[in-house]
Amino acid sequence: MIDLEAVTKQFAGTRDVIALDAVSLTIPTGEMVSIIGPSGSGKSTLLNLVGGLDRPTAGQVSIDGERLSGLDDDALTRVRRDKIGFIFQFFNLLPTLSCVENVGLPLHLRGWPRKKVDARARELLGLVKLEHRLTHLPEELSGGERQRVAIARALSVYPPVLLADEPTGNLDTRTGDEILTLIRDVHDRLGCTVVIVTHDMNVAQSCQRTVALRDGRIVEDVRR
Amino acid sequence: MILLRLISWPYFRKHVLRTALTTSGIVLGVAVFVGIHTANSSVMFAFSRTVDRIAGKTELQITAGEAGFHEDVLEQVQAASTVRIAVPVIEAVVDSNLEGQGNLLVLGVDMTGDRSLRDYDLDGGDDAVIDDPLVFLAQPDSIILSKEFASKNKIAVGGHIALGTVEGQKQFTVRGLMKASGLTSAFGGNLAIMDIYAAQHMFGRGRSFDRIDLAVKDGRTLKDAQQELTAMLGPGFQVDPPSGRGQQFEAMLAAYSMMMGISSLFALFIGMFIIYNSFAIAVTQRRSEIGILRALGATRGQIRWLFLGESAVTGLVGSLAGLVFGVLIARGIAASIGALISDVYGVAQHAD
Numbered sequence: 001m002i003d004l005e006a007v008t009k010q011f012a013g014t015r016d017v018i019a020l021d022a023v024s025l026t027i028p029t030g031e032m033v034s035i036i037g038p039s040g041s042g043k044s045t046l047l048n049l050v051g052g053l054d055r056p057t058a059g060q061v062s063i064d065g066e067r068l069s070g071l072d073d074d075a076l077t078r079v080r081r082d083k084i085g086f087i088f089q090f091f092n093l094l095p096t097l098s099c100v101e102n103v104g105l106p107l108h109l110r111g112w113p114r115k116k117v118d119a120r121a122r123e124l125l126g127l128v129k130l131e132h133r134l135t136h137l138p139e140e141l142s143g144g145e146r147q148r149v150a151i152a153r154a155l156s157v158y159p160p161v162l163l164a165d166e167p168t169g170n171l172d173t174r175t176g177d178e179i180l181t182l183i184r185d186v187h188d189r190l191g192c193t194v195v196i197v198t199h200d201m202n203v204a205q206s207c208q209r210t211v212a213l214r215d216g217r218i219v220e221d222v223r224r
Numbered sequence: 225m226i227l228l229r230l231i232s233w234p235y236f237r238k239h240v241l242r243t244a245l246t247t248s249g250i251v252l253g254v255a256v257f258v259g260i261h262t263a264n265s266s267v268m269f270a271f272s273r274t275v276d277r278i279a280g281k282t283e284l285q286i287t288a289g290e291a292g293f294h295e296d297v298l299e300q301v302q303a304a305s306t307v308r309i310a311v312p313v314i315e316a317v318v319d320s321n322l323e324g325q326g327n328l329l330v331l332g333v334d335m336t337g338d339r340s341l342r343d344y345d346l347d348g349g350d351d352a353v354i355d356d357p358l359v360f361l362a363q364p365d366s367i368i369l370s371k372e373f374a375s376k377n378k379i380a381v382g383g384h385i386a387l388g389t390v391e392g393q394k395q396f397t398v399r400g401l402m403k404a405s406g407l408t409s410a411f412g413g414n415l416a417i418m419d420i421y422a423a424q425h426m427f428g429r430g431r432s433f434d435r436i437d438l439a440v441k442d443g444r445t446l447k448d449a450q451q452e453l454t455a456m457l458g459p460g461f462q463v464d465p466p467s468g469r470g471q472q473f474e475a476m477l478a479a480y481s482m483m484m485g486i487s488s489l490f491a492l493f494i495g496m497f498i499i500y501n502s503f504a505i506a507v508t509q510r511r512s513e514i515g516i517l518r519a520l521g522a523t524r525g526q527i528r529w530l531f532l533g534e535s536a537v538t539g540l541v542g543s544l545a546g547l548v549f550g551v552l553i554a555r556g557i558a559a560s561i562g563a564l565i566s567d568v569y570g571v572a573q574h575a576d
Contacts, residue, residue, distance in 0.1 A: 051519075053518075053519060073523075073524060074523050074524070074525070077518070077521060077522070077523045077524075078521075078523075080519070080521050081520070081521025082521075086519050086520075092512075092515075092516045092519070094231070094513060094516065096231075096234030096235065096237075096238060097230060097234065101230060105230065105517075105520055106520040106521050108226050108227065108230065109227075109517070109520060109521045109522050109526060110521065114226070153520070
């Protein structure tokens, strides 16, 4: 379960910006939630806070009852490594690594033995239907294929939480639909909690729940 | 290790130029540093070895600066209770007038006593010239050359060699040749021996000696002799073991060594600057890569070790190459320091 209690995030600068303003939100385990809102509404900030990539100025973020704000940097990294998978708009694959190496990277970071990493990476690439692209570099793949590799990578440790930041934002409609289908499929099969930040209403409506943000506050929370 | 293979190695391959620049920064710094220091110490070593070879069995040497001292001092020293034997020496560096041979170090020695300190190990010629110093006194143009020098220049016993003296160029007659030995290997073999009194005359020393070499009486220590002689001769005289001359020489070359040392530090600094810049650029450019790794669960420690590992590998490769280049540079510099010594002291030192 993901739990946000009165979370505020303020960015200091020449003019302070409040990206999130005392947001409280609970996402039960296994739910697939979309976060929507105009640019600057705080969607990505919320995702970064849940993913432990950033820390709130005030309030608490908990994952499965573990409060992230009380953790030091290494402990936070461990939470990210063991519990969270990230999918980014621009894929963020390492260009010098092959598909199988990209997918295996989080496992190498966990110190898994090479053979086990290789077996898991191949299994996941099979799951996203890229078993024929194992040794290809990202530049040799289409946008949709790259996002599939990124999804396989996000799933490498079978994390209980999958966070996706505009996963279809850089893809054409058809490929976007394919990726969305894949994410839904992964959600159904693995039962993980999925949080998708999106501008795309089709993506948003395909989720069980949609939370709308505006100016750092929740303005709508719809369950289907 | 796996991260180095997965992350660093492809990065190095993709950025060959930057990797080469970083490595060459290290190579430059290490090569110059190693080169200069190796050259300095090898020249110092060569010089000390030469001093030792010329010194023979000499235990202490008495000097009094560039101008030398009056020959009467010898009698005083010979009379000292701690001294077994004391012989005078004049050292003169003269142009050999032979193409490509540079200078020749002429040692003026007292043939009567000197052989108890130095073994000349004559190879050719009439041994009598050495056994009877009067022959040398009677024939002040007599000179003994090292066999190596003589054969290089095709000079046989009885042959002549023209050397510059205070009275202009003079012909000297080769009366003997020294076999290859510790003494003749000093100064790369460019060594000649003549009688000290003839040397005084030829090289304008008047009634002065440059140095007295001595051996201490059995049962007396070097320290005893040093104390007695220092007290007896008073200020202005140095009484040191031959190795002390190496130290004097080292002091003489200190400014030069320091300048070279500063240059090498400067090279090291430039190398460090190149490396620092190169890594700073790399880290900045690889921000997104670091960000991805962090998002995927890399700890700060893992990232730090990744970059340290890269630096260590680059450093190791650069340092090994730097050592190789350093030795090559050392050879070049040793030759240049050798030439300097040649100007200051005598003929070229052959640094190993």
